[in-house]
Amino acid sequence: MTRRKVSNPLALAVLSLLLERPMHPYEMSRTLRERNKEGSIKLNYGSLYSVVDKLVAHGLIEPQKTVRDGRRPERTVYGATSAGRAEFEDWLAELLAIPVKEFSQFEAGLSLLPGLPPEEVVDLLDQRCVQLEHSLASSEAILKASAPSLPRLFWIEWDYVRTHLETDLHWTRKLVGEIRDGSFDGLADWRAFHTDDTPPDLADPARDVPADDTRGSDTRGVGGADKDTTADVPQRKASGRKGRLKSV
Amino acid sequence: MTRRKVSNPLALAVLSLLLERPMHPYEMSRTLRERNKEGSIKLNYGSLYSVVDKLVAHGLIEPQKTVRDGRRPERTVYGATSAGRAEFEDWLAELLAIPVKEFSQFEAGLSLLPGLPPEEVVDLLDQRCVQLEHSLASSEAILKASAPSLPRLFWIEWDYVRTHLETDLHWTRKLVGEIRDGSFDGLADWRAFHTDDTPPDLADPARDVPADDTRGSDTRGVGGADKDTTADVPQRKASGRKGRLKSV
DNA sequence: GCCCGAATACTCGATGCAGAGTATTCGGTG
DNA sequence: CACCGAATACTCTGCATCGAGTATTCGGGC
Numbered sequence: 001m002t003r004r005k006v007s008n009p010l011a012l013a014v015l016s017l018l019l020e021r022p023m024h025p026y027e028m029s030r031t032l033r034e035r036n037k038e039g040s041i042k043l044n045y046g047s048l049y050s051v052v053d054k055l056v057a058h059g060l061i062e063p064q065k066t067v068r069d070g071r072r073p074e075r076t077v078y079g080a081t082s083a084g085r086a087e088f089e090d091w092l093a094e095l096l097a098i099p100v101k102e103f104s105q106f107e108a109g110l111s112l113l114p115g116l117p118p119e120e121v122v123d124l125l126d127q128r129c130v131q132l133e134h135s136l137a138s139s140e141a142i143l144k145a146s147a148p149s150l151p152r153l154f155w156i157e158w159d160y161v162r163t164h165l166e167t168d169l170h171w172t173r174k175l176v177g178e179i180r181d182g183s184f185d186g187l188a189d190w191r192a193f194h195t196d197d198t199p200p201d202l203a204d205p206a207r208d209v210p211a212d213d214t215r216g217s218d219t220r221g222v223g224g225a226d227k228d229t230t231a232d233v234p235q236r237k238a239s240g241r242k243g244r245l246k247s248v
Numbered sequence: 249m250t251r252r253k254v255s256n257p258l259a260l261a262v263l264s265l266l267l268e269r270p271m272h273p274y275e276m277s278r279t280l281r282e283r284n285k286e287g288s289i290k291l292n293y294g295s296l297y298s299v300v301d302k303l304v305a306h307g308l309i310e311p312q313k314t315v316r317d318g319r320r321p322e323r324t325v326y327g328a329t330s331a332g333r334a335e336f337e338d339w340l341a342e343l344l345a346i347p348v349k350e351f352s353q354f355e356a357g358l359s360l361l362p363g364l365p366p367e368e369v370v371d372l373l374d375q376r377c378v379q380l381e382h383s384l385a386s387s388e389a390i391l392k393a394s395a396p397s398l399p400r401l402f403w404i405e406w407d408y409v410r411t412h413l414e415t416d417l418h419w420t421r422k423l424v425g426e427i428r429d430g431s432f433d434g435l436a437d438w439r440a441f442h443t444d445d446t447p448p449d450l451a452d453p454a455r456d457v458p459a460d461d462t463r464g465s466d467t468r469g470v471g472g473a474d475k476d477t478t479a480d481v482p483q484r485k486a487s488g489r490k491g492r493l494k495s496v
Numbered sequence: 497g498c499c500c501g502a503a504t505a506c507t508c509g510a511t512g513c514a515g516a517g518t519a520t521t522c523g524g525t526g
Numbered sequence: 527c528a529c530c531g532a533a534t535a536c537t538c539t540g541c542a543t544c545g546a547g548t549a550t551t552c553g554g555g556c
Contacts, residue, residue, distance in 0.1 A: 008512080009356040016360045026535055040359040042351050045536065046514055054512095075535075092364055095357030096372040099379050099416070102352050103290050108257040109343030110405040111288040112264045116340055127345040135347065151434025157358040160419060167415040168347070171408060186399025256542075274505055293506065294544055323505075 004091060005058045011051045012095075013041045015060065015080055015088040022064050024075035025052050036142065040157045052078065060084035106168075117194035118179050118187060125176045132169040139165060252339060253306045259299045260343075261289045263308065263328055263336040270312050272323035273300050284390065288405045300326065308332035354416075365442035366427050366435060373424045380417040387413060 017028050025048055032043055055061040056078070064079045080088070106128075113121060139162040146155040178184040265276050273296055280291055303309045304326070312327045328336070354376075361369060387410040394403040426432040 009351070009353065012356065012360060016363050019363070024535090029535095037359050039349075040351065040355045042514095044514060046516095046538085047512085049536070050513075088363065092357055092360055093368070093372050095353050096361075096364075096369065097375040097379075099376055099383065100353050101287075101383075102350065103257070103288065104350050105257065105343050105348050107288045107405050107408060108260065109340055110408055111285050112260060112340055113344075113404055114401055115264050115267070115336065116344075120341070121344065124341050124344040128347055131345075131347050135349075151437065152432065153362055153434050153438055156361055156423070157355050160355060160358055163419050164412065164415060167412060171411050175404070184400065186401050189399065190401055272505090277505095292544065294508085294546095295542085297506070298542075 004087075006051060006054045006060070008047060008051050009041055009095075010043060010047050011055055011060075012088065012091055013037065013043075014048075014051060014055060015084050015091075018061055018078055018080040019085055019088060022077045022079040024067070024077045025049060026075065035154070036146070036158075039142075039161075055084070058083075060087050114190065114193070118184075118190050122176055122179050125172050129169060129172055129176070132165060132172065136162065136165045136169060252335075254299060254302045254308070256295060256299050257289050257343075258291060258295050259303055260336065260339055261285065261291075262296075262299060262303060263332050263339075266309055266326055266328040267333055267336060270325045270327040272315070272325045273297060274323065284394070284403070284406075287390075287409075303332070306331075308335050362438065362441070366432075366438050370424055370427050373420050377417060377420055377424070380413060380420065384410065384413045384417065 013032060014028055017023055017031055023031070029043060029045070029048055032038055032041065037043075052061070056063065059081055061078045061080050061084050063076045066074045066076050116124075139158060142158050143155060143162065146158070152159075175184075179187065184190075261280060262276055265271055265279055271279070277291060277293070277296055280286055280289065285291075300309070304311065307329055309326045309328050309332050311324050314322045314324050364372075387406060390406050391403060391410065394406070400407075423432075427435065432438075
């Protein structure tokens with residue numbers, strides 16, 4: 001019951017292509033690739049064929065003929081129906097008008113940030129910045145390559161992602177800066193939590209209550225989860241991980 | 249083969265909670281909600297229980313005891329193993345250090361923008377701006393509410409999303425402005441494509457070739473896809489969609 | 497003491513999707 | 527003319543995910 005009968009955005013791209021001209025599935029995939037739409041619409045064959053089938057089942061597209069080139073196997077050419085055109089326009093309008101909350105991996109990571117010590121976080125975010133710079137460079141390469149040959153309308157989505165990459169990079173750099181120069185709010189507690197052998201309940205919501213209890217309180221004494229919380233562990237972790245991630 | 253044995257970010261949150269103290273699944277969900285982590289990590293019960301089972305199966309967490317409050321059904325309390333701690337730290341480090349490309353709905357919409365006429369796009373993006381302003385306002389409300397009681401470390405992810413919302417809003421406003429004041433590159437062709445009854449092949453990659461063919465060429469004459477491409481249709485579509493979307 | 501709604505604590509089946517795998521054919525090279 | 531790698535054109539299976547559904551229990555009002 002996801003509102004749309006076919007919810008995969010790839011279906012929208014298929015409709016778009018078939019409104020332009022009839023095609024067979026493989027041609028759709030090639031066309032999307034040629035136009036650099038692969039970067040904005042996830043394309044894989046499994047989904048493509050199942051999406052086409054579903055569009056047919058709902059009467060949004062229909063097989064028009066089958067052709068064969070040389071001795072290649074037969075391919076079915078599909079075309080959009082007028083119901084398909086209506087669905088395309090309505091769906092695209094919705095995508096443009098109504099922002100939807102999407103969950104990013106990085107956001108999830110940020111929300112669990114207290115789980116790593118600040119020094120290591122700085123290291124990791126530095127690595128992230130380097131990667132973002134690379135992504136940014138290749139985005140800009142695409143823009144440079146497209147701009148002379150095609151009007152802006154056809155590479156507008158690249159401008160959008162580039163802008164967001166920039167924002168991301170600046171935000172991350174700023175955060176790294178704050179942690180590094182010590183101006184980050186609560187930095188001392190954060191560090192202490194990871195160096196003490198009996199860390200305070202940093203992440204507990206009952207934290208606004210003045211911390212007069214909680215040294216070995218019952219909430220932590222249940223046992224099991226505390227093993228290997230020794231002082232040397234952070235060192236081992238840091239070096240071990242740094243080595244692995246650099247090699248990636 | 250998704251690299252991790254359990255790939256759902258919810259599993260990372262579970263590990264994080266269980267490293268803090270042992271819990272039963274329902275308590276995990278409540279805790280995540282109390283801490284406003286629901287906004288950054290998608291939580292639903294189906295996933296939660298299957299993720300817990302999988303973590304157990306891979307030895308990253310383990311059942312510790314079963315308790316019952318009053319006459320409530322028994323609940324299983326889980327705790328993290330040391331393998332679980334290692335997985336948590338490694339995974340979180342990866343999330344922070346390595347940016348992954350994620351496909352947003354809006355980006356997909358942008359990449360198919362030529363499918364709607366510019367006037368309608370302006371309308372739709374205006375609506376988007378209004379929605380984004382609302383999201384931004386509620387993000388800021390959360391920040392205002394959290395800032396006095398908790399150090400920045402615990403609401404850093406809200407700062408991140410707020411920043412991206414702002415970028416998004418500014419970018420969209422700018423685009424709307426360009427289309428509206430006519431400075432958008434290729435605007436005339438875009439509009440013509442949607443008002444002419446025999447539109448040029450605007451979106452075709454063979455566009456750098458001077459358009460000396462393609463008036464009623466065989467690629468469009470296959471029939472079916474062209475019906476209801478009459479001049480009055482855009483009016484009807486626009487008003488119809490505007491009505492519907494406003495009511496949402 | 498009874499009723500109602502909210503919270504508790506899950507279960508389960510359908511669906512969608514990823515992506516590895518397969519089989520064929522074309523084009524270029526030695 | 528034989529071969530090899532790249533491109534063509536799919537298929538198939540397993541797994542994750544989703545969210546609706548269920549059954550129970552607590553708390554508060556009347």
